[in-house]
Structures are given as structure tokens and as C-alpha cells.
Amino acid sequence: MDIGIDLGTASVLVYVRGKGIALKEPSVVALDKDSGKMLAVGEEARKMIGRTPGNIVAIRPLREGVIADYTTTELMLKYFLNKVVPRRIFRPRIMICVPAVITTVEKRAVIEASTAAGARQTFLIEEPIAAAIGAGIDISKPFGSMVVDIGGGTTDIAVLSLGGIVCGESIRVAGDKFDEAIVRYVKKEFNLMIGERTAEEVKIGVANVFPEGDDSAAMDVRGRSLITGLPQNITITAEQTREALQEPVEQIVNAIFGVLEKTPPELSSDISERGIVMTGGGSLLRGLDRLISHKTGIPVTVAEDAVSCVALGAGRALENLDMLGPNAIYTK
Structure with missing residues (x-):
């Protein structure tokens, strides 16, 4: 088996x-x-x-x-x-x-x-490599393909050709760091302590990292007030989550730039034509694909079953x- x-x-x-x-x-x-x-x-x-x-x-x-x-x-x-x-x-x-x-x-x-x-x-x-195969990319051919796999603990960025990694980078910034950034932001801005699970619900519910269209989505969050020590409710908006997530998202974008800079020119032209494929649960963060595409000028697609690709x-x-x-x- x-x-x-x-x-x-x-x-x-x-x-x-x-x-x-x-x-x-x-x-x-x-x-x-x-x-x-x-x-x-x-x-x-x-x-x-x-x-x-x-x-x-x-x-x-x-x-x-x-x-x-x-x-x-x-x-x-x-x-x-x-x-x-x-x-x-x-x-x-x-x-x-x-x-x-x-x-x-x-x-x-x-x-x-x-x-x-x-x-x-x-x-x-x-x-x-597993993410690329799961996303349906034929990595055995002599063409350059770029995969950005954003999981819970790590973001793996790689340029693949002929069944292997030509150049890549793995950074320990991913879904967990997004949650931690939201916890820190809520603590700093609202003097409210929330747990990782609540931060994850905010990330899935309203977080949006690309300013486009209607930005009025909001969500009620419950936690413990750092001033009174009592339970308290606040409302967090999509715009505030963008501010909260700015630092980890920038680290991922910079890592993508770093890999693109190391990519051989022949493979670079393949990537600009074929685009970047994103996989992993972290790639489902609203607006992240559009933000990467906007910054790099390369088309970005999120794999069909991003979570299960690997x-x-x-x-x-x-x-x-x-x-x-x-x-x-x-x-x-």
C-alpha cells in the first residue's frame, strides 16, 4: 500500500x-x-x-x-x-x-x-516539488515553473525544471505568523488579548491584503481587556487586518523577489509566460495572489485544491x- x-x-x-x-x-x-x-x-x-x-x-x-x-x-x-x-x-x-x-x-x-x-x-x-505535482504541473519537462507553497509554518518558494529545484528558498513565515501578527495588532490597537484560534477566524473571515473594491467587511471579536481584565467585544475591519498583516506578507513578497533574482534568464522567461502557481492554506488569504501579481508583474494563480496539493x-x-x-x- x-x-x-x-x-x-x-x-x-x-x-x-x-x-x-x-x-x-x-x-x-x-x-x-x-x-x-x-x-x-x-x-x-x-x-x-x-x-x-x-x-x-x-x-x-x-x-x-x-x-x-x-x-x-x-x-x-x-x-x-x-x-x-x-x-x-x-x-x-x-x-x-x-x-x-x-x-x-x-x-x-x-x-x-x-x-x-x-x-x-x-x-x-x-x-x-510535491505541491507542483499536486497542482498538475508537469515538472519533468525542460520548462521553468514557479511554485509558492504557503503552509502553516513555512513558505516554500521554488523554480522547478526537469524534475528538480533549480533555485528556491524556504522561510519560516506563513499561516501561523499571520495569526500572531493579528494577535499583536489587536493587543496594540485595542488593548485586547485574543487567542490564536480567534486570530485565525479573523484571518479567514475578513482579512484582505490587497486594497481593492469594497473594504468595509468587518467582524466582531471577543477577548480579554488588558485594562479591566474583563471580557470585551471589538469590531475589526478588513483595512485594519491589512495593516496587521503587512509585515509577514512583505517578507513573503521579498522572498519571492529573492528567488526571481537568482533564476536563470531562460527559466525567467518561462515563468513570465506561465505565471506563478500558489498552493497551501496560506495562499487562500484574500488578495495575496493579486498583491504578488501587482508587485512582480507576473500572472499568479491559486491551485484548484490548494490545501490538498502537497x-x-x-x-x-x-x-x-x-x-x-x-x-x-x-x-x-
Whole structure:
């Protein structure tokens, strides 16, 4: 059995050969601190973030695209694999996506966690390559394609040709940093403390980073006043979210410029003709595609199923290992 896993900071997606995307859950685990016992995983555990009593802790075992808590990651992987294939006779081959810039130690941690969770053989593939395959780009041809994959923990930018990465960059600014920026802005402007989940709701609900058309969208936000210490309601507008998100968005745009500057001229002309493809949950931030297109002068499209692209690409890559160059895959 072949399984492709997008082991993301914010969520885990599992692709099973012949079935498509079989699982999509937040990468959160709730543990009992006293006994170390796992109480909940995925969506059930996400609901507990910021709402747990002293003895229960909701952990996100992956931070900025890499494993921050090895034991919890292994437990989470095992749980998700059992959920997808409850009665395993044969141990599956697994392809896991990793950020483009990752150390040997971090790679080894992913491989060991996958083996301990029940993989017969583990392959690692760089996220921009998986994202491009999942978005339907034929990367085996001698044409330049540019992919910007914005996940929860990292943004991977890469120019691909002949099955590999010609030049690229991975920055640890993505969906989580957007949430943190909204939390900081609300604290500074309104003296109100809100949680990460509320910030994420604002990001999905009203955030817009490109000034265009009607900017009057607004949303009520509840939090704790830093002045009185009591619950308080405020209204945040799309214009205010643009101000809040300016810094992380600029870092992503600058990283794209950095990669374009390193791109060989032949591939640059391909990119200006074919455009930039955006994948990952962070690419769904309203106005981000238009902003990048406006700044670079290159057409930008968001992939059809942006959130699932990386997991789909990992699964398809495992089905066609010979299509990818040896640089694209690290095997165990």
C-alpha cells in the first residue's frame, strides 16, 4: 500500500493510493501531563487549545515545518495511520513532505517517526516539488515553473525544471505568523488579548491584503481587556487586518523577489509566460495572489485544491518514483 503524507505545522493530510485524500486533521495532540496518556488527536484536540485544565495540555508537535516534539509526532502519525488503514496486513510505503530547507537531523527525525509509526519504507520529498505535482504541473519537462507553497509554518518558494529545484528558498513565515501578527495588532490597537484560534477566524473571515473594491467587511471579536481584565467585544475591519498583516506578507513578497533574482534568464522567461502557481492554506488569504501579481508583474494563480496539493503530489510521486530526479527524493 502507498500513502502520501503532508506532515504540516497546522494540519496533516493523508493521501491513500486509489482512494485520494483519506484524512485531513489539525496536527494537534491533547495529552494528560501526569500520565503522559494521549487523550485526543486532530480536530477534537484543536478545540481544546487555550481551554484546558492544568493537567491537560494541547500540543502542536510540529513547529515551522519540522518536528518539535518527537514522541508526540510518532503517536500522532500512528493514530492517523490506524484511522486510514485500520487493519494493516502489510506495512505501507510512505512518502512524507518536508520543507525545502531542512537539516539532516530534521530529516532523520521524520524518517524515524514514520518507521516507528509503522512504515515499511519511508521516502521524503521537498514540499514545492510535491505541491507542483499536486497542482498538475508537469515538472519533468525542460520548462521553468514557479511554485509558492504557503503552509502553516513555512513558505516554500521554488523554480522547478526537469524534475528538480533549480533555485528556491524556504522561510519560516506563513499561516501561523499571520495569526500572531493579528494577535499583536489587536493587543496594540485595542488593548485586547485574543487567542490564536480567534486570530485565525479573523484571518479567514475578513482579512484582505490587497486594497481593492469594497473594504468595509468587518467582524466582531471577543477577548480579554488588558485594562479591566474583563471580557470585551471589538469590531475589526478588513483595512485594519491589512495593516496587521503587512509585515509577514512583505517578507513573503521579498522572498519571492529573492528567488526571481537568482533564476536563470531562460527559466525567467518561462515563468513570465506561465505565471506563478500558489498552493497551501496560506495562499487562500484574500488578495495575496493579486498583491504578488501587482508587485512582480507576473500572472499568479491559486491551485484548484490548494490545501490538498502537497498531499496529492506526495501520493502521485510515490506512484511515479522514476519520474522524479534523485535530488527530489531522500530515501531510507
